[in-house]
Amino acid sequence: MINEFFQDGPSRVDGRAKVTGTATYVAEHRFPNMAYGYLVQSTIARGRILEIDAAEAEKQPGVVKVLSHLNLQKLALPERPAGTIPRPFYALTSPDVLFNAQPIAVVVADTFEQARFAASLVKVKYEQAPHQTDLEKAVSSAFTSGREQADRGTPAEAFAASEFKVEAEYTIPIEHHNAMEPHATVANWTDGKLTVYDKTQGIQGTTGYLASAFGIDRSNIRVLSPFVGGAFGAALRPGPNLIVAAMASREVKRPVKVVYSRRQLATAHGYRPESIQTLKISANKDGKLTSIIHEAVHNTSAHENFSESLVGVSRNLYSCPNVRTVAKIARTDLQTPLWMRAPGMVSGAWALESALDELSYKLKIDPMQLRLINYAETDPESGRPFSSKELRECYKQAAERFGWSKRKPEPRSMRDGKLLVGWGMATGTWPASQAPASARVTLNLDGTVRVESGTTDIGPGTYTTMTIIAARTMGVQIEKVTFVLGDSELPPSPGQGGSTTTSSVGTAVQEACELVLKQLVEHANKMEGSPFVGVDPETVVAEDAAILVKGKPETKRKFADILRQNNLQNVSLLHRSTPDQGRRSRYTIASHAAQFVEVKVDEEIGRVRVTRAVQGTAAGRIVNPKGAHSQEMGGVVWGVGMALMEKTEIDHKLGRIMNPNLAGYHVPVNADIGEIETIFVVEVDEIVNPLGAKGLGELGLVGIPAAIANAVFHATGKRVRDLPITPDKLI
Amino acid sequence: MRPFAFKRAAAPADAVKFVAANRDARFIAGGTNLVDLIKEGVDSPNELVDISRLPLSTVRSMPGGGITIGALAKNTDTANHPIVRKDFPLLTQAILAGASPQIRNMATNGGNLMQRTRCHYFYDLATPCNKRQPGSGCAAKDGLNRYSAIFGWSDSCVAVHPSDMCVALAALDAMVNVQGMDGKTRTIKFTDFHRLPEASPEKDNTLAHGELIVSIDVPKNNFAANSYYLKVRDRASYAFALVSVAAALHVERGTIRSARLALGGVAHKPWRAAAAESFLAGKRAEIGVFQQAAELAVKDAKPLSENGYKVKLAQRAVAKALGRAANL
């Protein structure tokens, strides 16, 4: 019972609410008698709190209490002595300072302004310990991240024996998500029950976290997160705001709101870790890769072993007989890193796709051609077939649209007046996972359809995508469908991360709708003269709020009539969908992209502009075309930021992040962005999930930083291997 | 944020009186800088005197042919004023290179002169900064100083003045008219308005506490046909200058009669390149000459650990801006 999806998709169903301000974000929620909590952060990077002097602060008008590990009721967590790893950070539970700007107290007051002012009066005494925040220095004691994989073939020997090779080091600084919406929580305890509005990507995870922290049953906790103002991974782990607001509310017996300020946000959550990667790659004279040796180290914190896979991309993006990957992490006295859009993959691809570009010049082979020569027809790591892989078509269509064939191979050979022009490209990939998810679908007598699932929409358009899936499956108009998410009382679904929501929740929604249609058939069959008796259910379709045997308009039975005849107000069911792991495991399942960019460089002053980008994307069925276009466009914008300007600046002497605001941490503005075209190639995938849809929210970014650096090289003859490519590195 | 009293001045003299009487009082105009500083705790006045409704926002020609710009005229209105656009395009370009349209719509000219440095340490109360807290030290000098000064810094401060508008005003020999306690107006040469940090970086300029900027005069000049403001920054808009150059030439039949050159993002004040200016006078307006002038402009630069690039960048930017000014 699958209908074809709209060609030109509808616009965001939540767009109007967002632009008119009726979509309320966490910090906008109020409760009667609510108090405001303002965080006090540490001013040292490592050590112990000896004393918190809150006397002056507590004297201020409106101040209810200054809370810290010294006076807060303990959490229900097992003791983990200092030095235990992992020892996840729970704010205000210990005198230990693990990183600079760590929350160490919260001032609770009647108004936000009172709390903020009083927070400036809290005096703290520390016993300071030496810290290390510099990865370059910490790297000498790096250790394996536990992502070891056996060598494929004999990489060292192959590299040594090769005539054409590249050996280079690529670095990326710490980057922060800088979502528009700050981390925030409103917590309210009443009669032993806890309700929170929280900025989160995962309702279930947040509920579980609170349950274990406070030692109460999940059924006593309600988590709401109906609108999230961008998160990009930053809200995949509960932030200190959550636990602090909940602890403070329990203590002062009032609802408490805790909102991070922009400056404080830099340590409210993790960040893309700083990384140093060494690539050794070699090829024979025809361009066939003979070895890839990819070593990567990135920072983690002193108290947890966070690791992401930077080297994975080198194991399966290209066909190569000899591969070695080494993945290490090193301790720094910083907040623990966290996933940030295309985690690991974009960092690894930055190195691999840059190195391949370097190799293409040594070989005098066109960079795209080099990638085609090494095209992986099957997964080179596992030997399994791909469930589908239209990457070749991506190269073809995007290159054609871009005009790649007119590229002059020599660096510095293309100009626009005084500006140097460079064309660069890279490949992107992202695994297409699917997780169990559930949805409740209710078809009402009035023709409306309510679909509920406890997922979140951090911006990609989940509201819209799910509405489209339900409307098309049920054969009703978009306007008839209401999709509800962001509440722990809804059917449980996974958090929004890893570009898996459409695949997981979308499948649950589609299957639930199909089950509703099946029930309708059964109800219809209870009536005399039902046209569906004995008919193969697969041939029954839905359209115009009715079911019918495909191609037989005379069999059409209106939903409303069926319900009425059965004396039903609605048909409603809850469905839990589980991936067909047996089938999926026989394949490698991933989305792919070919990414082309043009830069224009004013060499005198080192100014780079990304004037054009074309993204060719193969991500299975495109369920929400406008949303997909926005995501791939957003990937380019993000890539421009990563390639040219984003960097979290740390003063290593102070062990402190020094540009924690949007004036000091640069993300692209409109003026930085040129033309962006997106192409979605046809890719039919019957393995990935019943929807046939793969994720694309992260994919669009993966190759962009490398493509830009490659274009800069083509324009200028300068290879920058240290992001971001700011003017000082080009003059 | 510390609680503060809020007053609205009915006349310039009132404003001066209120602020002069209280060390912890500040004028507030557009508020685009001051409010941020208060929110961050960098400044904590206990009294704000709103001057935004004072009648100091006109832009008009002076009898001698120059222009006088009200201290409370908005940056946007100043940049787009027909006389400014026609006779002082360097000023238009410089203002429009700064901040964002939204901020320029709020920002006043007086506030632009008085805006404070963007040095990371100045903004972070947990770090030493002599400008914010005299005697606490300068963390930037041996710390993150990619954005810091290459000219005129001292051991106590390496911060740069962030304004774009001021770079053009310095190049154009502007004068700042200020009103003091005695009700009289005094005039300060623009190039003397901001100061070098020396041992007292807490003082950005030579204005006394309570003195009110009422207007800025820009004298008549012959630069309108040949001037250019070049700003190099980390993104296309909405970023402070790594280096900026205001170049103005009076060219007659290919020969430079006189030249004005000022740099931004390189010192505690807009930096006039006097040696380069005198070198240019009388020379042909051509690339080779501009390159020599550019070399002179950075001759005395003293870069710090992370901003050596600024010397090269400034040199190239000067040559380029002069070239653009000469329409080459």
Ligand SMILES: Cc1cc2nc3c(=O)[nH]c(=O)nc-3n(C[C@H](O)[C@H](O)[C@H](O)COP(=O)(O)OP(=O)(O)OC[C@H]3O[C@@H](n4cnc5c(N)ncnc54)[C@H](O)[C@@H]3O)c2cc1C
């Ligand atoms: C994100 C951001 C980016 C920016 N980017 C740039 C940029 O790229 N280039 C650039 O040049 N500027 C930039 N600016 C700065 C902007 O130009 C200034 O904030 C603005 O000009 C200040 O004017 P205001 O009227 O808002 O001053 P206010 O904030 O009201 O006041 C600033 C200071 O000036 C004092 N003051 C104001 N008027 C007078 C007066 N008449 N007499 C005496 N003292 C007075 C006040 O007491 C206060 O101390 C940026 C600002 C922001 C917030």
